[in-house]
Amino acid sequence: MDASLLTENLSYILPEIVISAALIIIVLFDLIFHNDKRIIPYLAVAGLAVAGFFIIDQFSFEGSAFATSSSANNFGMITVDNFGSFFKLFVVCVSILIVFFSFSSEEIQKTFDRLGEYYALIFGMILGMIILVSASDLILIYLALELLSLSSYVLAGFTKLRDRNSEASLKYLIFGGVSSGLMLFGISIIYGMTGTTNLYLINPLLQAPNLNLITVSFAMILIFTGIGYKISSAPFHFWTPDVYEGAPIVITAFLSVASKAAGFALLIRLIKTTFVTFTSPDGYWQLINAFDWQALLIIISIFTMTLGNFTALWQNNLKRMLAYSSIAHAGYLLLGLVVMSDQGLTAILIYFVFYALMNLGAFYIIMLIANKTGSEEIDDYTGLGSAAPFLGVSLAIFLVSLTGLPPTAGFIGKLYIFIALVDAKMIAVAIIALLNTVVSLYYYVRVLKHMYLQKSDSPKDAILPSTGQILFILILLVPTLLFGVYFTPIVTFAKNSISLLGF
Amino acid sequence: MNSIPIEYYLILSAFMFTVGVTGVLIRRNAIVIFMCVELMLNSANLTMVAFSSYLGQSAGQIFVFFVMTVAAAEAAVGLAIIIAIFRNKLTVNIDEINIFKW
Numbered sequence: 001m002d003a004s005l006l007t008e009n010l011s012y013i014l015p016e017i018v019i020s021a022a023l024i025i026i027v028l029f030d031l032i033f034h035n036d037k038r039i040i041p042y043l044a045v046a047g048l049a050v051a052g053f054f055i056i057d058q059f060s061f062e063g064s065a066f067a068t069s070s071s072a073n074n075f076g077m078i079t080v081d082n083f084g085s086f087f088k089l090f091v092v093c094v095s096i097l098i099v100f101f102s103f104s105s106e107e108i109q110k111t112f113d114r115l116g117e118y119y120a121l122i123f124g125m126i127l128g129m130i131i132l133v134s135a136s137d138l139i140l141i142y143l144a145l146e147l148l149s150l151s152s153y154v155l156a157g158f159t160k161l162r163d164r165n166s167e168a169s170l171k172y173l174i175f176g177g178v179s180s181g182l183m184l185f186g187i188s189i190i191y192g193m194t195g196t197t198n199l200y201l202i203n204p205l206l207q208a209p210n211l212n213l214i215t216v217s218f219a220m221i222l223i224f225t226g227i228g229y230k231i232s233s234a235p236f237h238f239w240t241p242d243v244y245e246g247a248p249i250v251i252t253a254f255l256s257v258a259s260k261a262a263g264f265a266l267l268i269r270l271i272k273t274t275f276v277t278f279t280s281p282d283g284y285w286q287l288i289n290a291f292d293w294q295a296l297l298i299i300i301s302i303f304t305m306t307l308g309n310f311t312a313l314w315q316n317n318l319k320r321m322l323a324y325s326s327i328a329h330a331g332y333l334l335l336g337l338v339v340m341s342d343q344g345l346t347a348i349l350i351y352f353v354f355y356a357l358m359n360l361g362a363f364y365i366i367m368l369i370a371n372k373t374g375s376e377e378i379d380d381y382t383g384l385g386s387a388a389p390f391l392g393v394s395l396a397i398f399l400v401s402l403t404g405l406p407p408t409a410g411f412i413g414k415l416y417i418f419i420a421l422v423d424a425k426m427i428a429v430a431i432i433a434l435l436n437t438v439v440s441l442y443y444y445v446r447v448l449k450h451m452y453l454q455k456s457d458s459p460k461d462a463i464l465p466s467t468g469q470i471l472f473i474l475i476l477l478v479p480t481l482l483f484g485v486y487f488t489p490i491v492t493f494a495k496n497s498i499s500l501l502g503f
Numbered sequence: 504m505n506s507i508p509i510e511y512y513l514i515l516s517a518f519m520f521t522v523g524v525t526g527v528l529i530r531r532n533a534i535v536i537f538m539c540v541e542l543m544l545n546s547a548n549l550t551m552v553a554f555s556s557y558l559g560q561s562a563g564q565i566f567v568f569f570v571m572t573v574a575a576a577e578a579a580v581g582l583a584i585i586i587a588i589f590r591n592k593l594t595v596n597i598d599e600i601n602i603f604k605w
Contacts, residue, residue, distance in 0.1 A: 139565070142570070146573045146576070150580050153580055153581075154583075163602060166591055173581050174533070174536055174537075177581065182543070188550035191562070192563075197562050197566065246602075246603065
């Protein structure tokens, strides 16, 4: 590889390089200046801002870097396209919010002397995610997935002195190890059948007439196990409630938004680059006859959201309830993929933006309340509506938005998914999803009932958030309401972001 | 050269994989579960090397190097977590690690 080609290839992965550099700087800074730990979060924000700048710079630019052979029509290990850039930007924005999130977290502030490790691990996760959303080679996908998983195992048990933390960490590790083992076996079978690890090269090879379809289906189900675990879809969701309940709330919020988004991006890229022959003019994808993704995904998405919603009904821990609600949301998001069309993909991207706002908001308020009361049980929320008026109203709005009622952003997100379903003539699936939304109303509103309608036996101390915390809530709250009525910019942005390299 | 046919390797690796999955499902000691996960990873490695040699190209063997590195990292993280939980609960039996229940 000559020097100019190398420079060009490296210019494609500038955001990844910036994140890696920031990771190294944080580790070194922590080692050298261990008395100035307060600066580390600002270093993290600065690194993320620079990476965000390079990602925005890459928008509407397509290319492929690090090709393994120099023949024409070859694609490398990393692809840069609008779809990938959208998810990278999403991950970076969520990470910036998470850094501010960590400021208010007592769990993290208690382990102040390990702040450098904390941010180094957060950056490990970020690096894994942004490589994952742009990788187009099975080797790189596996590596990025493991980088993401290994960092999150440690973070889930970061405040290791508590039982709950280390148990969450262990469960996450065992489920993660098994599902990555299954996925790796699937990858090895695909490699054996096609002789390549590049997603773009696998596509034509899978169209060979003498292919053993049963083996392909087997391998694909194994690979889906690894991805299904990341997006916490049933039946690979068992870790989700335990880990979400046991991990520090900041990490729970990060896992439920960013890590899920990265998993979805991987799933979409995998299906679209390896299994779609062409996109018809009206935006529907034509699948290769090798494996019926659509049937599998319909079953899994309905199963996922029904299970998530119905199990959430009898949860008493708010964090655990939101874990089941995030499983249900994975089901809704999968519906956007089920229709296998550009319209559905747009709906997924829109949904993710809104989901991030409302889910982070809900977790943030739960954390502020838990900082004061030390409890996440719904019974302890009795009478909080008057003790903490601002937090109560904000939590109410976020929960209403998670249900998907107008005039909040959550409604618009669900609306676009349902429209995509109806346009694809999947009325039955749309009705099931609608009924699920009705069920979800019950458990979200139950929290509000406890906060406002029930009288508490003992008067509660007032919880007054600081100015910075109010500001952070408003950053999440205002868009949640605003996008409920004025959502055109997000829709336009999502429509511009659905192009994958080569399609 | 009279080499061993690829089917033998695949049958062996499928067997190893089955042993690994079964072990994860029926064993109760966190460390043994961990060893079974390693067995699953290694069976995938064996498949990859066998195919790589059969197809006469190197991508599979390169993959195996990465997998081995990742497996080592995973073992390090995993044992650290198991030690953390042992300090809290004085057991690594996963039936007794049950604060969370559905």
